[in-house]
Amino acid sequence: GAGVSQSPSNKVTEKGKDVELRCDPISGHTALYWYRQSLGQGLEFLIYFQGNSAPDKSGLPSDRFSAERTGGSVSTLTIQRTQQEDSAVYLCASSLSSGINEQFFGPGTRLTVL
Amino acid sequence: AQSVTQLGSHVSVSEGALVLLRCNYSSSVPPYLFWYVQYPNQGLQLLLKYTSAATLVKGINGFEAEFKKSETSFHLTKPSAHMSDAAEYFCAVSDQRGSNYKLTFGKGTLLTVNP
Numbered sequence A: 001g002a003g004v005s006q007s008p009s010n011k012v013t014e015k016g017k018d019v020e021l022r023c024d025p026i027s028g029h030t031a032l033y034w035y036r037q038s039l040g041q042g043l044e045f046l047i048y049f050q051g052n053s054a055p056d057k058s059g060l061p062s063d064r065f066s067a068e069r070t071g072g073s074v075s076t077l078t079i080q081r082t083q084q085e086d087s088a089v090y091l092c093a094s095s096l097s098s099g100i101n102e103q104f105f106g107p108g109t110r111l112t113v114l
Numbered sequence B: 001a002q003s004v005t006q007l008g009s010h011v012s013v014s015e016g017a018l019v020l021l022r023c024n025y026s027s028s029v030p031p032y033l034f035w036y037v038q039y040p041n042q043g044l045q046l047l048l049k050y051t052s053a054a055t056l057v058k059g060i061n062g063f064e065a066e067f068k069k070s071e072t073s074f075h076l077t078k079p080s081a082h083m084s085d086a087a088e089y090f091c092a093v094s095d096q097r098g099s100n101y102k103l104t105f106g107k108g109t110l111l112t113v114n115p
Helices: none
Strands: A005-007 A010-013 A019-024 A031-038 A042-050 A065-069 A075-079 A088-095 A109-113 B003-007 B010-014 B019-026 B033-038 B044-050 B056-058 B064-068 B073-078 B087-097 B100-105 B109-114
Touching: A005 A088, A010 A019, A019 A088, A019 A109, A031 A075, A031 B100, A042 A065, A042 A075, A042 B087, A042 B100, A075 A088, B003 B087, B003 B100, B010 B019, B019 B033, B019 B087, B019 B109, B033 B064, B033 B073, B044 B056, B044 B064, B044 B073, B073 B087
Parallel strands: A010 A109, B010 B109
Antiparallel strands: A005 A019, A019 A075, A031 A042, A031 A088, A065 A075, A088 A109, B003 B019, B019 B073, B033 B044, B033 B087, B056 B064, B064 B073, B087 B100, B087 B109
């Protein structure tokens, strides 16, 4: 079966522009996570969705970051007014449900802000 | 909050030698612990996980890890390294907030295997 997919695989943008990153989780997975992987900070949790519950946004680094999940499936991470420090690989993961189930990771989107 | 420390950002071994990647955690509750592997330009793949069952956990590709509560450690080992094991390895602890089992990762250890 298909794994977690993310698009685009690479995104280069200019400082100040907005970007949207997309994640398609594994079908039937109700839990979805976004993480950021950067050289200075390693892997960091950003946001968590579970079914129709309110998301846990506690990892978002600033109010320029937002995410939504439509119909309990596809998720979009939006970064407004991008800054150079936003350059990183953004990873999406999904799991069967809440609880200690394996998180399956997508290949990531490499974002470069010039 | 949980935290994870991986000792050694870079480990180099010869093919056929023992692989030992170190991980120590801090947790105020019994932890769930994981090892993930990341090959170049790929996402993370789960190697193994500890969820309070057997303390010696066997994973894929011949890797195993032992949970030692007294040492707050979860070191990853493989008896004989293969060239295909060259990758970056991440230890993680599940930092539970309600139903959110978000992962807190260590900084990673890059494993190089020399012929």
